[in-house]
Amino acid sequence: xxxxxxxxxxxxxxxxxxxxxxxxxxxxxxxxxxxxxxxxxxxxxxxxxxxxxxxxxxxxxxxxxxxxxxxxxxxxxxxxxxxxxxxxxxxxxxxxxxxxxxxxxxxxxxxxx
Amino acid sequence: xxxxxxxxxxxxxxxxxxxxxxxxxxxxxxxxxxxxxxxxxxxxxxxxxxxxxxxxxxxxxxxxxxxxxxxxxxxxxxxxxxxxxxxxxxxxxxxxxxxxxxxxxxxxxxxxx
Numbered sequence: 637x638x639x640x641x642x643x644x645x646x647x648x649x650x651x652x653x654x655x656x657x658x659x660x661x662x663x664x665x666x667x668x669x670x671x672x673x674x675x676x677x678x679x680x681x682x683x684x685x686x687x688x689x690x691x692x693x694x695x696x697x698x699x700x701x702x703x704x705x706x707x708x709x710x711x712x713x714x715x716x717x718x719x720x721x722x723x724x725x726x727x728x729x730x731x732x733x734x735x736x737x738x739x740x741x742x743x744x745x746x747x748x749x
Numbered sequence: 750x751x752x753x754x755x756x757x758x759x760x761x762x763x764x765x766x767x768x769x770x771x772x773x774x775x776x777x778x779x780x781x782x783x784x785x786x787x788x789x790x791x792x793x794x795x796x797x798x799x800x801x802x803x804x805x806x807x808x809x810x811x812x813x814x815x816x817x818x819x820x821x822x823x824x825x826x827x828x829x830x831x832x833x834x835x836x837x838x839x840x841x842x843x844x845x846x847x848x849x850x851x852x853x854x855x856x857x858x859x860x861x862x
Contacts, residue, residue: 670850679840679853680792724792736782736794736808737851 638663642725642740650748655712657743659725662706666727669701670737671710674722683723684710715747751776753854755841761860762831770826770857774843781824782844782851783816787837798824810835831861 639662649655657671668687672680684699686692686708692699698711708727712719722744726737754773762768774781783795795808798818809815813831818824828835838858842851 672853679856682850682852685850726792736784736797737792738794739792741791 638666638727638729638738640725640727640738640740642723642743644741645744646746647743648746648748649715651715651717653715655715655719655745655747657710657712657723657725657745659708659710659740660706661708661725661727661738663727663729663738664703664706665729666703666706668728669699669708670726670728671697671699671708672724672726672739673719674724674742676722680724712745717747717749720745720747753841753843753852755839755854755857757857758855759858759860761862764833764861765830767827767829768831768859770828770839770859772824772826772841772843772854774822774824774841775852778843778845778852779821780844781818782842783824783826784840784842785810785837786840786856792840795826828859831859833861835859836861 641660671684673683674680684697686699686701689701696713700709722742724742725740728737756771780799782797784792786792796816800821801818813829816826838856840856841854844851
């Protein structure tokens with residue numbers, strides 16, 4: 637049974653600070669890792685994806701992957717109130733084709749003005 | 750360009766009735782996925798299509814659930830003899846084959862009374 641674990645929060649971060657969101661996964665065969673943002677009542681929106689160990693930066697967002705520790709994280713720099721949402725970590729073990737994502741239950745992030 | 754669209758956006762039905770949910774993927778996306786998000790729960794993968802075929806139906810919750818896709822485009826998820834535990838938001842996502850970033854539609858909120 638593949639599992640993705642996230643701290644449900646809420647994680648409260650002051651505006652302008654760095655928000656750090658963490659995720660662990662159980663399936664060592666996982667190859668692709670995603671972070672989605674979901675506002676209340678809305679559908680998930682893709683923020684970042686990462687396939688290789690190390691860091692991947694996109695604007696204020698940095699995804700970090702450590703396959704040996706089965707750990708993936710998302711850093712949000714210069715946090716804004718509009719970043720307040722639930723952040724979903726998702727993994728798939730697709731080796732070369734489409735597959736379903738296994739999601740964590742999400743971390744509720746609150747950016748305090 | 751147009752994103753993933755789903756209809757209806759909301760559906761209220763009586764227990765025991767059949768419902769049909771529709772998903773129209775992003776043009777050119779050959780892979781299509783159905784997920785379910787129940788209140789307080791994470792996203793649950795149901796089924797995916799590569800073209801018109803669904804290689805693995807084991808994620809469907811029960812034999813009351815079925816899905817089809819025709820013409821490599823629109824997909825319908827049918828729930829027969831609905832039960833109250835079927836109440837959830839049903840989300841559809843699509844992606845290019847071999848491209849793992851899945852893009853979600855707005856969802857259909859199903860309420861079974």
